Each structure stands twice: as C-alpha cells, then as structure tokens.
Amino acid sequence: MKEKLFRIDLRRLILWMCLFFVFLALANNLYASYKVQREILLHNTLEANHVYALKLAQITNAYIESSKRVLEAASHEIGKTGRDSAAAQDELGRVARMTHNFNSLFFTNASGRVMAALPLADKLAGTNVQSRYSLEALKLRQPLISRPFLAPADRWLILVSQPVFQSNGAYAGFIGGTIYLHSPNALQRVLGEHYYRDGSYIYVVDRDGLLIYHPDKKRIGTSNLNxxxxxxxxxxxSGAIRLSNTRQIDMLAGYAPVAATGWGIVVQRPxxxxxxxxxxxxxxxxxxSLPITLLSLLAIWWLATLISRPLRELAEVAVHLDDRPSFDRIHLINGWYIEVSLIRKALLTGYSAVSTRMSRLHRQAETDPLTSLTNRRGLESALAALKQAGNPLAAVMFDIDHFKAINDTHGHVAGDEALVTVASIARKTARESDVVARMGGEEFVVLMPGSALDSALAFAERLREEIGRARITQDGQVTVSLGVALYPLHTQDIDTLxxxxxxxxxxxKNAGRNCVRVAGRHEAI
Incomplete structure (x- = not known):
C-alpha cells in the first residue's frame, strides 16, 4: 500500500516540479521587488536631501545677505555722525530692534577701541578688540565674515563686519555683528525648525570644514572634514552621497554650498x-500576491492532471493491444499536445497500414487517370454525400464540341492533351468546394454546392469563354457546349439532376454548340 501511495507518476512529478518553481519565482519576485523598491527609496531620499540642502543653502544665503545689508546701512549712518559714541550707540540700538540676526553688535574706531556695543551687559565699550578677525577687519577695511573662532569669553562665534567711512572718505573703523554658535541665534532659528525626528539632522560647515551649526552643540567648532x-x-x-557618519551609522546625505560665505549645508538621514x-x-x-499564487497552484494541479491523463490512457490502451474494443478507445483520447499525438499516431500505425492502403486504392478508383479529376465512381460518391446534406446544388455539364474530329485529324495524343487542358481550365475556374468530374470521353460535370442559378450560369459562361480563348489544339481553340440544372429549382429529386x-x-448542341442552356429552357442564355 505504501509503495502504491508514494509511487512517482507523471502527474505528481509535474505537480511537485511546478510547485517548486512557482515558490522559487515568488521568492525571486519578492526579492527583486524589495531590491528595486529599496533602490528607488534610496535614490529618492538622496535626491530629496539634495534638493532640501539647496533650499536651506538659499535660505542661509538670504540670511547672510540680509545681515550684511543691515550692517552696511548702519555703517553709513554711523559714518555720517563721525566719531560720536552716543550716536553710534543709538544706531546699534536701532539695528538690534530692527533685526535679531546677531547676538551682539559693536562699533570699533580706526584704532581698535570699542566705541559702542550691545548688549550692554557684555561691557565691551571702552575696551580694545583683540581677536584675530577684528584686527583683520581693521587692517583690510572691507566687509568680512570670519571663520568660527573661540572668543576670550570661551565661546565660539562668527564675526560679520562692515567698514565705516566718514562723509569725507576717512576710515572711521568698522561695525561688527557676532553670532554665538553655542547660544540661541538666528542661524539656529533658520535651520533648527527643519530638524527631523527620525534620526535625520542638518549641519553647517565653513569653507574649512569646521562645524558652524550642529544639533549636538558640543561638536560646534570641531572639524568634520573626514x-x-x-x-x-x-x-x-552640490549633490548627494551615501556615507557613514562619525558614529558609523549609514546615512543618505545631500549637500549644497552657501554662495555668500562658502559655507556648506549638509542634510543627512539614516x-x-x-x-x-x-x-x-x-x-x-x-x-x-497570495490570491494569484493560490489560483496558480490550482491551475498547476489542473494542468498536471490535464497533461498526464492522455498519457495514462495511452499507457492503458498499450497494455491491451490485443483487445480490439479496448484499442478503439485510442480515438477518444484527446491528443491536445504533440507528444500525446505522436504516441497515439505510433500506436495507430500498425492498425492503420491496411486501412491506409485501402484508402489509397479507393482514391485511385475514384480518380480519372488521364485528367486527375474525379471519375464517375467518385462523382456518384460525392453526389450521395451532397444528397444527404440536402443543400441546394447546381450541376454544370459540358463536353468538347467536335471532339471526334480532333481525334481523327490530330490523333488520340492530341485528343488526350485537349482533355487534360480542358480539365485543368475547369479546375482553375471552379471553386475549392466544387466537385469537378470527368463523366467519360469528352464529357465533364461540375457540382456546385449552395450555388444559385445566377452564379451557376455566370460560372458556365466564364468557363465557356476561358476554354474558347485557350489554344488547345494545333488548329487553335476548341469550344464547349454546357447544360445547367439546379436542385431543387428544376427537380425535387437530386438523383435526376x-x-x-x-x-x-x-x-x-442542338442550338449550334458553344453556348449554355438551362434545364427546362430552350432559348439562348
């Protein structure tokens, strides 16, 4: 029983192989889908971060340009008042009320002494500037944006300066605005609102790779050039890149430069x-995918049964070759694919040899050897089949005029050639469904199933003209006479057609030959 249960047959073999490949294809499709979607997500995220970095770079650039314009306007006002400390203090107050771009503001005269400063709590007024970038601003006498530097108060800041010139063109010093990188500042307000909560973050570096802004304030002022x-x-x-950050976390980064300062904005997302x-x-x-998969499994089971069934039936027939009734079942087996058809054909070969030979003899018996048309016996068989169908039928009978004269004048070989030529023209002129037969001698008939009187007459006339135009004998053309009769128009008994x-x-013929006549009519057509 176990051997029978676990015996491998074609149906089980097909089923298990198909199941294996279906699940393999499903796994491959899922994996491919995962890989493609992953690549799309990574590409889209990189592109989004790049675009976002460009946007933030534009915002930061606008912030810097705005800060420079404010300081430039203030420098003009202070220049008009000369070296008046009170007027300079008032102007700084006006700037502080107008914009919050800076954490502190101060005005330094040409000798480096702070003449006015805000906030007052810093107590910068009256002191001399000491930082490298303040001294550089005094020396160069042009607008500057410093690198991040550690001020004496032990805090990282950036200095934005604008030179001050009096009305007579004399250099009066510079006005400076500072951004405290570790304290709340305008840059943080611009960038901080864009902070993500999924591990994404934004940071800003100067042209040397020092961090100007970072969510982790401890890292401000450190280098990130690696x-x-x-x-x-x-x-x-500007662009996008996949990288590992300092904590070795896989990141998708977009970056863009700030045109006004040479800084760089980097947007990173894990x-x-x-x-x-x-x-x-x-x-x-x-x-x-499950519904389609389940339907596929059902289809596989059905197909496995459909494929294996005819082979099993052929095997059962082959076992009983000696049993003629059992072997006759082979005709009921559906050979819907070529292998089954070939096997069935091979099994039938032995039994069909005699039948094939007999069919060949039968065809030869129903074919005229000279013209290869159907002979009288074949005509009778065709007429019997058409009678059983019961459909309308036209018969066009014709023979060669003065055929005896052709034989007497040119010999029987020429007469046979005339018969063959006429038969060929009749076959070419007739339809595929028509039966063209040689009755005997020079007499022929064409059976036209489903043909009406008009089409039968048209065919007869066309045939007469085609034969009349052909050069058949040495003397030239020959003519034919034709008679047309229709069932059931002219007779209710097809045997009399x-x-x-x-x-x-x-x-x-009595009308002078080379013409067509219809049964029951004597006048010309």
Missing amino acids: NPAVQQVVHGR TQAATAALYDLFWRTLYY LPLADTALYQA
Missing part, C-alpha cells in the same frame, strides 16, 4: 529610517 559630503561641499559642489517602510511594503506585496443537366447540354 566626512565625504563635507569634502565635496567645501569645494563648492538609511534605516529611509527604508523602514520597505518591510511593511514587503508584507503587503506578499499579502496581495445530372440527367436534366445532360438534357440541357444536348439542347446547347
């Missing part, structure tokens, strides 16, 4: 956060 994105952005390039939705997408894809057509044929 970062591949920073290496690109400090050279003025790769894991970007691809987190993939797992949900994977299970949803699997869920939506040919005699009626024959009578019409002789009416055509």
Whole structure:
C-alpha cells in the first residue's frame, strides 16, 4: 500500500516540479521587488536631501545677505555722525530692534577701541578688540565674515563686519555683528525648525570644514572634514552621497554650498529610517500576491492532471493491444499536445497500414487517370454525400464540341492533351468546394454546392469563354457546349439532376454548340 501511495507518476512529478518553481519565482519576485523598491527609496531620499540642502543653502544665503545689508546701512549712518559714541550707540540700538540676526553688535574706531556695543551687559565699550578677525577687519577695511573662532569669553562665534567711512572718505573703523554658535541665534532659528525626528539632522560647515551649526552643540567648532559630503561641499559642489557618519551609522546625505560665505549645508538621514517602510511594503506585496499564487497552484494541479491523463490512457490502451474494443478507445483520447499525438499516431500505425492502403486504392478508383479529376465512381460518391446534406446544388455539364474530329485529324495524343487542358481550365475556374468530374470521353460535370442559378450560369459562361480563348489544339481553340440544372429549382429529386443537366447540354448542341442552356429552357442564355 505504501509503495502504491508514494509511487512517482507523471502527474505528481509535474505537480511537485511546478510547485517548486512557482515558490522559487515568488521568492525571486519578492526579492527583486524589495531590491528595486529599496533602490528607488534610496535614490529618492538622496535626491530629496539634495534638493532640501539647496533650499536651506538659499535660505542661509538670504540670511547672510540680509545681515550684511543691515550692517552696511548702519555703517553709513554711523559714518555720517563721525566719531560720536552716543550716536553710534543709538544706531546699534536701532539695528538690534530692527533685526535679531546677531547676538551682539559693536562699533570699533580706526584704532581698535570699542566705541559702542550691545548688549550692554557684555561691557565691551571702552575696551580694545583683540581677536584675530577684528584686527583683520581693521587692517583690510572691507566687509568680512570670519571663520568660527573661540572668543576670550570661551565661546565660539562668527564675526560679520562692515567698514565705516566718514562723509569725507576717512576710515572711521568698522561695525561688527557676532553670532554665538553655542547660544540661541538666528542661524539656529533658520535651520533648527527643519530638524527631523527620525534620526535625520542638518549641519553647517565653513569653507574649512569646521562645524558652524550642529544639533549636538558640543561638536560646534570641531572639524568634520573626514566626512565625504563635507569634502565635496567645501569645494563648492552640490549633490548627494551615501556615507557613514562619525558614529558609523549609514546615512543618505545631500549637500549644497552657501554662495555668500562658502559655507556648506549638509542634510543627512539614516538609511534605516529611509527604508523602514520597505518591510511593511514587503508584507503587503506578499499579502496581495497570495490570491494569484493560490489560483496558480490550482491551475498547476489542473494542468498536471490535464497533461498526464492522455498519457495514462495511452499507457492503458498499450497494455491491451490485443483487445480490439479496448484499442478503439485510442480515438477518444484527446491528443491536445504533440507528444500525446505522436504516441497515439505510433500506436495507430500498425492498425492503420491496411486501412491506409485501402484508402489509397479507393482514391485511385475514384480518380480519372488521364485528367486527375474525379471519375464517375467518385462523382456518384460525392453526389450521395451532397444528397444527404440536402443543400441546394447546381450541376454544370459540358463536353468538347467536335471532339471526334480532333481525334481523327490530330490523333488520340492530341485528343488526350485537349482533355487534360480542358480539365485543368475547369479546375482553375471552379471553386475549392466544387466537385469537378470527368463523366467519360469528352464529357465533364461540375457540382456546385449552395450555388444559385445566377452564379451557376455566370460560372458556365466564364468557363465557356476561358476554354474558347485557350489554344488547345494545333488548329487553335476548341469550344464547349454546357447544360445547367439546379436542385431543387428544376427537380425535387437530386438523383435526376445530372440527367436534366445532360438534357440541357444536348439542347446547347442542338442550338449550334458553344453556348449554355438551362434545364427546362430552350432559348439562348
């Protein structure tokens, strides 16, 4: 029983192989879908971060340009008042009320002494500037934006300065605005509102790779030049890149330079956060694939049965070759694919040899050897089949005029050639469904199933003209006389159809030959 249960047959073999490949294809499709979706998500995230970095760079650039314009306007006002400390203090107050771009403001005269400063709590007024970038601003006498530097108060800041010239063109010093990088500042307000909560963050570096802004304030003022994105952005390039940050977290970074300062904006998002939705997408894809998968499994089971059934039936027939009734079942087996058809054909070969030989003899017996048309016996068989169908039928009977004279004048070989030529023309002129037969001697008939009187007459006339135009004998053309009869128009008994057509044929001969006559009519057609 166990051997019978676990015996491998074709149906089980097909079923298990198909199941294996279906699940393999499903797994491959899921994996391919996962990989493609992952690549799309990574590409889109990189592109989004790049675009976002460009946007933030534009915002930062606008912030810097706005700050420079404010200081430039204030420098003009202070220049008008000369070296008046009170007027300079008032102007700084006006700037502080107008904009919050700076944490502190001060005006330094040409000798480096602070003449006015805000906030007052810093107590900068009356002191001399000492930082490298303040001294550089005094020396160069042109607008400057400093690198991040550590001020004497032990805090990192950036200095934005604008020279002050009096009305007579004399250099009066410079007005400076500072941004405290570790304290709340305008740059943080611009960039901080764009902070993500999924591990994404934004940071800003100067042209040397020093961090100007970072969510982790402890890192401000440190170098981040080892970062591949920073290496690109400090050279003025924008783009996107996949990298590992200082904590070795896989990141998707977009970067863009700030035109006004040479700074760089970098937007980073963890790769894991970007691809987190993939797992949900994977299970949803699997869920939506299940109905088709189940239908596929049912189709495989059905196809396995459909494929194996005819082979099993052929095997059972082959076992009983000696049993003729059992072997006759082979004709009921559906050979819908070529292998079954070939096997069935091979099994039938032995039994069909005699039948094939007999059929060949039968065809030879129904074919005229000279013209290869159907002979009288074949005509009788065709007429019997058409009678059983019961459909309308036209008979066009014709023979060669003065055929005896052709034989007497040119010999029987020429007469045979005339018969063959006429037969060929009749076959070419007739339809595929028509039966063209040689009755004997020079007499022929064409059976036209489903033909009406008009089409039968048109055919007869066309045939007469085709034969009349052909050069058949050495003397030239020959002519034919034709008779047409229709069932059931002229007779209700199909067995009398040919005699009626024959009578019409002789009416055509009596009318002078080379014409067509219809059964029951004596006038010309």
